[in-house]
Structure formats: C-alpha cells, structure tokens
Amino acid sequence: MGRNAKAGRMNEDIRRALVTIIGEMKDPRLSDGILSIMRVEVAPDLSSAKVYVSMMGKEPTACADAVKVLRRAAGHVRSELGSRMHIRRSPELFFVEDDGAAYAAHINELLKGLNEE
Numbered sequence: 001m002g003r004n005a006k007a008g009r010m011n012e013d014i015r016r017a018l019v020t021i022i023g024e025m026k027d028p029r030l031s032d033g034i035l036s037i038m039r040v041e042v043a044p045d046l047s048s049a050k051v052y053v054s055m056m057g058k059e060p061t062a063c064a065d066a067v068k069v070l071r072r073a074a075g076h077v078r079s080e081l082g083s084r085m086h087i088r089r090s091p092e093l094f095f096v097e098d099d100g101a102a103y104a105a106h107i108n109e110l111l112k113g114l115n116e117e
Helices: 003-023 063-072 074-085 099-115
Strands: 033-042 049-056 092-095
Touching: 003 033, 003 049, 003 074, 033 092, 049 063, 049 099, 063 092, 074 092
Parallel strands: 049 092
Antiparallel strands: 033 049
C-alpha cells in the first residue's frame, strides 16, 4: 500500500471518528444547524490534523460559533480520538471553518437565477 493510500485512509478514519465524537457532544451551539466535517488533512508525521467544518444553520455566524466551541474542546476531542482509534499519540486538532457548502449554495442560487431569465 502506497503512502498516499495510507494517508487517505487515515484521513477518512479520523473524519469518521470525529463525526461520532462531535455528534455526542452536548453543547447547544453545535446543534443549531447541520454540522458537517467536510475533510481532514493529517500531517505526514501524524503530529497535527486540520479539520474543515461546515455548518448550515439559521444564523450566518453559526459555523464560526461552532468552530470556536470545537477549538475550546480540542483537548477533549483529541483524547477521545486517541482512545477510540487505539493510537498511541493522537494528532493535535486544528478546526477551520470551511465555507465550501455555503459557496456551493450561492452558486446554485446564481445558476437558478440565470435559468429563470
């Protein structure tokens, strides 16, 4: 198995575990809308991971609030990740707001407007 395939599998395994861990968190700011982990990019030495988070919610600042909550809870999420994946050293997590879903929705609205004209 090549290095890229192994890294891709690790990214996806961590993403699946994070979906479960974050889904079990009780903070109401995480349940204001639909929270999605778009992708995870793990460093080659497994020391850190960027977690791209998107949220479709009622308020425009819902995603930014969710990222703030996740950054504060990063230590808890990291320890849970290590215990659930049975890895000796879990990567340091950096949560980043991903506006890809909002951008796609905006493009769809623009295209819908062109089709109506």
